[in-house]
Amino acid sequence: xxxxxxxxxFKLATDTLDRLKAEKLGIIxxxxxxxxxxxxxxxxxxxxxxxxxxxYALSDDVQIRGMKDADVDKRVKVVKYGDVVDLIFNxxxxxxxx
Amino acid sequence: MGKLTIGCYPGLVGNMGYDFAxxxxxxxxxxxxxxxxxxxxxxxxxxxxxxxxxxDYSTGEKHIKALLEKGVEICTCEACTVARGIKKDEGIPxxxxxxxxxxxxxxxxxxxxxxxxGE
Numbered sequence: 001x002x003x004x005x006x007x008x009x010f011k012l013a014t015d016t017l018d019r020l021k022a023e024k025l026g027i028i029x030x031x032x033x034x035x036x037x038x039x040x041x042x043x044x045x046x047x048x049x050x051x052x053x054x055x056y057a058l059s060d061d062v063q064i065r066g067m068k069d070a071d072v073d074k075r076v077k078v079v080k081y082g083d084v085v086d087l088i089f090n091x092x093x094x095x096x097x098x
Numbered sequence: 099m100g101k102l103t104i105g106c107y108p109g110l111v112g113n114m115g116y117d118f119a120x121x122x123x124x125x126x127x128x129x130x131x132x133x134x135x136x137x138x139x140x141x142x143x144x145x146x147x148x149x150x151x152x153x154d155y156s157t158g159e160k161h162i163k164a165l166l167e168k169g170v171e172i173c174t175c176e177a178c179t180v181a182r183g184i185k186k187d188e189g190i191p192x193x194x195x196x197x198x199x200x201x202x203x204x205x206x207x208x209x210x211x212x213x214x215x216g217e
Binding site for chain 2: 032
């Protein structure tokens with residue numbers, strides 16, 4: 001199963017993610033979840049970014065919080081709503097919301 | 099083109115999940131996908147017509163109308179809605195009122211399902 005998980009909050013959801021079994025896991029950071037891609041605590045990036053190489057952050061939600069797409073961790077691809085639709089239909093079989 | 103069903107449970111006022119659901123629906127419909135939205139819980143408060151659009155205050159009516167014009171199907175949980183004091187004749191024209199079986203049917207017919215919120 002190819003699973004995309006929307007992470008909408010800036011709290012670690014790793015315990016939930018660890019329980020999800022997927023041959024391909026994608027994490028789409030939206031709303032306050034985008035802080036995982038932009039914020040470092042004690043110099044360290046969010047451990048959420050270590051869960052999968054398939055990381056995305058919604059540009060609208062980055063910019064509306066006063067940050068730039070360039071502030072996003074290089075491992076994370078910045079996407080727009082239309083790109084999220086394409087991810088949902090073309091890259092993943094199932095989608096979940098955390 | 100695919101079919102996307104969105105279950106939207108958060109309330110509308112200042113709620114990011116509600117806002118996301120409508121924007122995602124709009125993006126999917128713009129790309130030609132068939133989109134269905136099920137409002138439940140506090141999200142049902144958004145189907146009342148004649149909402150006053152105050153500056154910097156979240157409302158749903160104009161976004162819902164725009165989605166309906168794009169062919170997005172929107173249905174509100176009738177029980178949730180009437181429980182919040184909203185009568186059917188006060189609703190936004192074009193929004194369907196039905197029970198959970200409507201949502202279940204859309205889920206079964208959909209290629210992708212996204213449930214946002216819920217307690």
